[in-house]
Amino acid sequence: MHSGHQETVVLTYRRSASRLTIFAHVFGALSFILMLVWLLQYRGGIEYDSYEGYRVFNVHPFLMFCGFIFLSGEAMMVYKTVKATHMVQKMVHMVFQLGAFVLGVVGICAVFKFHDMSNVEDVYSLHSWIGIATITLFAVQWLAGLISFMAPQPEVTKHSLLPWHICGGRTLLYMSIAAALTGLMEQATFQHLQSDREGRLVNFLGLCILLFGIFVDLSVALARYV
Numbered sequence: 001m002h003s004g005h006q007e008t009v010v011l012t013y014r015r016s017a018s019r020l021t022i023f024a025h026v027f028g029a030l031s032f033i034l035m036l037v038w039l040l041q042y043r044g045g046i047e048y049d050s051y052e053g054y055r056v057f058n059v060h061p062f063l064m065f066c067g068f069i070f071l072s073g074e075a076m077m078v079y080k081t082v083k084a085t086h087m088v089q090k091m092v093h094m095v096f097q098l099g100a101f102v103l104g105v106v107g108i109c110a111v112f113k114f115h116d117m118s119n120v121e122d123v124y125s126l127h128s129w130i131g132i133a134t135i136t137l138f139a140v141q142w143l144a145g146l147i148s149f150m151a152p153q154p155e156v157t158k159h160s161l162l163p164w165h166i167c168g169g170r171t172l173l174y175m176s177i178a179a180a181l182t183g184l185m186e187q188a189t190f191q192h193l194q195s196d197r198e199g200r201l202v203n204f205l206g207l208c209i210l211l212f213g214i215f216v217d218l219s220v221a222l223a224r225y226v
Contacts, residue, residue, distance in 0.1 A: 020222065021080050024215035028070050031208040034201060035065055042198045048110055053117045059110035061183060067103025068134065068176040069209060071096055073216040076169055080219060090149060097142050104135050127182040134175040141168050170217050177213040181206050 039046055039058045046062055047055040074081070075096030082089050108131070115122050123132060148161045184206045193199035 020215050020219040021077050024073065024077060024212055024219060027208045027212040027215060028073060031065065031205060031212055032070060034205040034208060035062060038198070038201055038205060042201070048106075048113075053114050056110055056117065057114040060107045060114070061180075061187075063103045063107030063110065064131070064176075064183075065180060065209065067100040067107060068138070069173070069180060069213065071100040071103065072138075072169075072173060072176065073212060075100065076173065076216055076220055079223065094142075094146065094150065097145075101135070101138055101142060104138065108132075108135060125182075125186060127179060127186050130175060130182060131179040134172060134179055137168075137175070138172055141165070141172060144168075166220065170220060173213055173216060177209060180209050 039062055043054060043058050044052070045055050046058045048059045050056050075093050078093045078096065079089050082092050084092075112122060114120070123129065145165055148165065149158060184202055187193075188199060188202055191198075193202060
């Protein structure tokens with residue numbers, strides 16, 4: 001009787017955990033849409049090679065979200081969303097994370113370019129400190145993952161390093177979200193956004209980004225029940 005009850009609990013966890021990636025995708029898509037609406041309708045567009053500084057700057061939040069948050073989150077959920085062999089899943093995971101890093105580097109280059117165009121000091125805010133730390137640790141995490149899990153290694157070594165790799169990825173996801181939210185607050189302060197439509201849109205954007213990260217993290221944390 002006791003064992004039957006225990007089995008029911010396990011199956012309940014299995015069903016609830018499998019739905020978490022759906023919520024993550026929903027909030028990820030909402031964040032992407034709200035980001036585009038904000039930058040295209042309220043902030044004047046996105047163009048890296050523009051002579052208008054604000055259009056160059058807008059490349060930064062767009063690519064940082066698409067890379068460090070959305071694409072990285074999708075990479076973390078690959079083991080649930082890609083129906084393939086474990087090796088194929090690992091390859092997709094590594095490619096997604098590499099793409100996230102490349103987009104992040106371009107996004108950081110865009111904000112440095114904007115600062116040069118506007119004679120603004122670099123790396124002066126908490127947002128920029130968190131962002132630089134995140135992209136630096138992200139590169140270390142990716143290289144460590146490549147060496148540990150893609151290069152020939154004893155299985156016991158891979159098993160011992162896997163919890164650290166997962167923990168590092170989850171930490172970096174929250175660091176990137178912290179950078180995004182502080183960046184949105186920074187822009188809201190600079191643009192004096194209060195209770196108007198743009199201000200509310202930015203608030204909803206921040207909430208959707210946070211909820212995306214939470215559901216990605218929960219899907220990883222409950223992976224053993226899927």
